[in-house]
Amino acid sequence: MDKNEFHVAIIGGGLVGALNAVYFASRGWRVTVYEMREDIRTTKIAGGRSINLALSVRGISALETAGVGRGLLDTLIPMKGRMLHLGKTGRLTSQNYGYFGEAINSVDRKLVNQHLLSMAEKNLKVTLKFQQEILSIDYDKKILSFKQADGKIVKAAADLIVGADGAFSRVRRELMRVTRMNFSQNYIEHAYVELSMPSSASGEYVMDPNHLHIWPRQSFMMIALPNIDKSFTVTVFMPWANFDAIKTEANLLEFFETYFADAIPLIGKELLVKDFFKNPKGSLMSIKCKPYHYKSSCVIIGDAAHAMVPFYGQGMNCGFEDCLVLDEILTKHIGARGSVETMRPSAEKLALALEEYSATRNPDAEAICDLAMDNYIEMRSSVTKLGYKVKKSIEGFMHRLLPKTVIPLYTMVSFSRIPYSKALTISKSRTILYDRIGKVFGYGVTFAGLVVGGVVWIKYGGGLKRIHGFFMR
Amino acid sequence: MDKNEFHVAIIGGGLVGALNAVYFASRGWRVTVYEMREDIRTTKIAGGRSINLALSVRGISALETAGVGRGLLDTLIPMKGRMLHLGKTGRLTSQNYGYFGEAINSVDRKLVNQHLLSMAEKNLKVTLKFQQEILSIDYDKKILSFKQADGKIVKAAADLIVGADGAFSRVRRELMRVTRMNFSQNYIEHAYVELSMPSSASGEYVMDPNHLHIWPRQSFMMIALPNIDKSFTVTVFMPWANFDAIKTEANLLEFFETYFADAIPLIGKELLVKDFFKNPKGSLMSIKCKPYHYKSSCVIIGDAAHAMVPFYGQGMNCGFEDCLVLDEILTKHIGARGSVETMRPSAEKLALALEEYSATRNPDAEAICDLAMDNYIEMRSSVTKLGYKVKKSIEGFMHRLLPKTVIPLYTMVSFSRIPYSKALTISKSRTILYDRIGKVFGYGVTFAGLVVGGVVWIKYGGGLKRIHGFFMR
Structure with a gap:
């Protein structure tokens, strides 16, 4: 470790960790990203499932400020409103999101992650390390220990540790040992499963791609977002009890005939049955905590700090905005990116910056967690x-x-x-x-x-x- | 492990774990209590500090129903009301707790714990094991692993696992891996330190022993509870910032002269200074979670399920009542203590009982957590x-x-x-x-x-x- 450089260890090379690496490297800091999984750019995700996300103004601002928008923003599919599929026939009604033509944008999670890792790696200050499972952190000595793919335990040192390791963050868990952290996790009684709706025989979208499709059914719902390969990713959200009640192929088809009849020919019966029973059922939870930092040693961002239910489409946007807000606060306390004074910040000033980040970002993150929870009722019921x-x-x-x-x-x-x-x-x-x-x-x-x-x-x-x-x- | 017996592993031999061992053994169950620390009956607690608690109706009911009141209830010191020490002079005002002479009772934590462990051990069905640190639990296979004092890792099996291992419960932590547990922990900005107020030269109480003494000072307070050795245990509750501001002996004495002048001669300057700086400052937190159980395998009780701030004097009482409520629900589902049918309960009925316990006890525990939080303001301010x-x-x-x-x-x-x-x-x-x-x-x-x-x-x-x-x- 070069003593003349300021070293940052970012735990987690997902969406937020990768973007933050770009921001921090542009301060002249030496950044190492430790990711638990394999490199998403070279591994195949089982079954090639594509999870899509809705990118909107906060996320786009953070990408553009970091200078990593190019090459990614071209792949966006604008969705200018909701397309409601109502009644048994699936009668269509469009509700615009904005009043002046604004749109949210469907984007592929894997593609965004790959792009950001590559953008981070372009910077010589950034090193990406994969299959590094964080085991423990000594925040006062600033020593981290990891388990590598070969089972070997290795130690690393850093001046600043960033936890971008998701909802089940180990960085946060370790942080709870040294801070009096207020923390809450709340599961909702609903779960989700993803299905795919392929493109037509002629390779076209089978529904209007410039809408987020919703089948609002009061106590549950189905949604669909477009992918660039002209398919849609469909997600069914409903109570665990409903999932438990669908045990056979006949149960499933009867359920779809009753509630989502118009979607059956679009998905195809065979694929519907296969995906529904094969794909994992995911639980949905909300996580809040405070503070997000410890002295000048550590800060947590993204889902590690505030996991939310997906109903406002703001999880990624909020995480990206975290990077932007943290950057703005760092600029205020220790100088702008590219300036000489920011390259080796004093512990005192850095601690002040992290404290301000914690204090100001927390109420915003908690607000969007609450809004996301409320929006489920809006999507599945109120809209009708x-x-x-x-x-x-x-x-x-x-x-x-x-x-x-x-x-x-x-x-x-x-x-x-x-x-x-x-x-x-x-x-x-x-x-x-x-x-x-x-x-x-x-x-x-x-x-x-x-x-x-x-x-x-x-x-x-x-x-x-x-x-x-x-x-x- | 005798296959004909129903085996229970209780993790934690504190107040609630020990009482629950008595309840469960009286069902004819084989109970092993695994306690992390040494046997409190044979070890000396550093400095001989005595922490006192207020036992009231719920706790007494649970002790009496278990048949372990005798020998303990004689050591109680009834406190029929609050004695407010007001203004600089400490002018005394009494406020009764009850309207028909009811009292809460000061009791020594160590003494209660020792008594309950001995009562549990009297039953041949109960085995107490000390210095057993729980490491992990497989709830489906019902296998526990412990680290013993000699560093050896040992495994144990049980039909039912009870987590009575306090606010930082590992049983709860392991439970979070297998259930979708809603969980919150909240620290308050206040901390506490304990001081001792010795008996007089002639061996008498220096204040009225049949009151809980309070020095309410709006944003902070001091309290004192009587001990059977004629001393009082004094606790100062105030914001961390106030503790941080008292750095020297002079700071401390000035602070006491201003706010608790009448207590200085009663404690004695020398002891005051010694205790205040030597004794640890404790943080105060509230923990809520749900559910409390997993299938027929596990249930958590006491602070492991609901840690609360101490301002309603209900932490121990609620924990003891947990044992009583759980016993009542078990009786309903699998038969009364002493009956033949309760000795080897079916997994289905036991699961139903634990589910009912979880569902009914949770709102009560959360209510007292909230009431305890509210009562701090009442004690330190409203009473005046x-x-x-x-x-x-x-x-x-x-x-x-x-x-x-x-x-x-x-x-x-x-x-x-x-x-x-x-x-x-x-x-x-x-x-x-x-x-x-x-x-x-x-x-x-x-x-x-x-x-x-x-x-x-x-x-x-x-x-x-x-x-x-x-x-x-």
Whole structure:
């Protein structure tokens, strides 16, 4: 270990660990990434399953600031709204996510991970080590011990240890020994299974690729996201009890006939049965903890700090934004990337930076964990309710009138970098705003005005562009 | 291992583990208690510190039902109320806990533990093993592995594994690998240190022994509980920051002169300084989790399932009541203690019993965790406020009028076996009750009536016995 260099050990070479390696190397720091699994760029994932994620503004900002957007952002498939498959026939209804054409973007998890590892490795300051299982960490001496693929135990030293090792983080577990960490993990009663929906015989998408497809069935749901190979990845979310009740091929087909009939020909019966029974059923949990750091020795980011249920599509985005926020705070305390002073930060300043990161990032991470939990009900049930549609219309109507004053919650979360906690607070106080308007104009008049505005907007859909143009330009 | 016997491994020979061994042995089960430390009956605790606890109705019920009260209940020192030490001079004010002379009881932790271990060992079905550190558990094969004092790793088998191994339970940690356990741990920003207040030169108590003494100082507090050797154990609770600020003897004495002046001569300057700096500062945390069991293999009880802050004096009582509740549920599903059918329970029935225990005990344990957290503010601050005293008076007044209808929260928690969660719900709905009365009699009249009743009661203190007699008999 070169004493003149500042050494960082990043535990975990997944999405967030790899991106953070890029950020840290650009400070002139020597970065070693220790990943437990094999190199995802050279191994085949069993069955070639592709898990897709929705990349939105926070994630894109973090990638672009790190200068690693190119080559990745071209592979995105924009999804401008939800496509609801309603009733037995699967009648289609589109609900836009944004009010000015904004979209979230379907992207392949493996592809993003491979890209980021390669981008990290391009930097001579970065070394990637695979099949390194972290065993223990001495945070005061800053010594780590790993078990290698050959079973050999090796030790390593670092000036700073970054835990990007996911929801079951061992770095966090070790951190709990030296800090008074508040911690919670909560499983929901629902689980998921992934299925594939192949491209058509002619190699085309079998559904509109520019939507996130949802089959909302109140107490459970199915969704589908497009892949670049023209297939879709389908995920069924429902209570464990429902999974337990589907024991035979006949059970499964009856269940699909009843709830997702239109999807059967698109997936194909044979593949449906094979995938459903073969693929693992995953549990869903939320993890919160605090603090995220220990002195100047350690910080945890991504799922290691805040695992969330997948229903707001923000897990990856939040993890990427962690890297960006940490970078911004480091810049404030120890100088900008590329500057001379940042290359060997003092322990005092680094500790201050990590403390600020812990204190400011925690409420944001906890807010998105809560929002993600709430959004499951929205996706599987609320989207089909009239009350929801009216509320959305009112919000959309006001957003178009006052685009910087009234911003819908979904827009704040997915299409802005407004801190998650602020988005949550604003959304909660929205009812207060309505209340204030009500007090001035009278509740009846205000409500009627908003409803009429909303209904007009629902009714004349496309016509609104004109109204929008009229008001906005 | 005798195949004809039902074997239980209890991990942890503390208060709750030892009591549970008595309960289980009386079902005709073969019980082995594995304790990590040495035998508390033969080792000297460093410095001879005595930690005291407050035993109340739930704990006493559990001891008596197990038939282990005798020899222990004689050593109790009843504390019928709080003795507040107010202002710089330590002006004394007594506040009774009960309204009919009920008391909580100061008892020595070590003494209780020693007594319960000896009672357990009297039963030939119980084996106590010390210096056995649990390493891992295979819950499906029901195999445990331990590290002994000589460093040797040994394995053991059991039909049922009971985790009574405290807040940092390894049984719980292992349980998290096989169940989807919801879990939270929360540290509060306050810490504690214990001091001793010796008996007088003539060997007498230096303060009234039949009170729990409190020096409430709003943001922090000191308390003292009597010991049978005529000394008191004193505990200072305050934020970590306050501990950090007391660096020198002069700092400490100035702090005590300002806030606890009347205690200085009672403790003695020299001992105060010695204890304060020598004794460890302890952190305070709350742990909740769910479920408490796994199939018919494992159940966790006591602090392993629900660690709480000490401010309601219910940690031990709740743990003891766990044993009693578990016993009641086992009786329901697999027969009474002493019956033939309980000796070799079927896995199915046992699993049902553990599932019911988990489901019913969890809300009660979480309720007392929450109540304990809230009670810190009551002890250190509310007790000095007029509003609190008026509220208490009203509640006490109504309790005396309608002793089975309006029961104060403290009475429900400490002097009854009303489930904790029910006590919490009733206490919350009390305001609703007042509201209903208000609707009938008019709020003004009801409030005035209650206040006058309360004030009369405060004012004429002792005179109330007459009123009580008048109304009650």
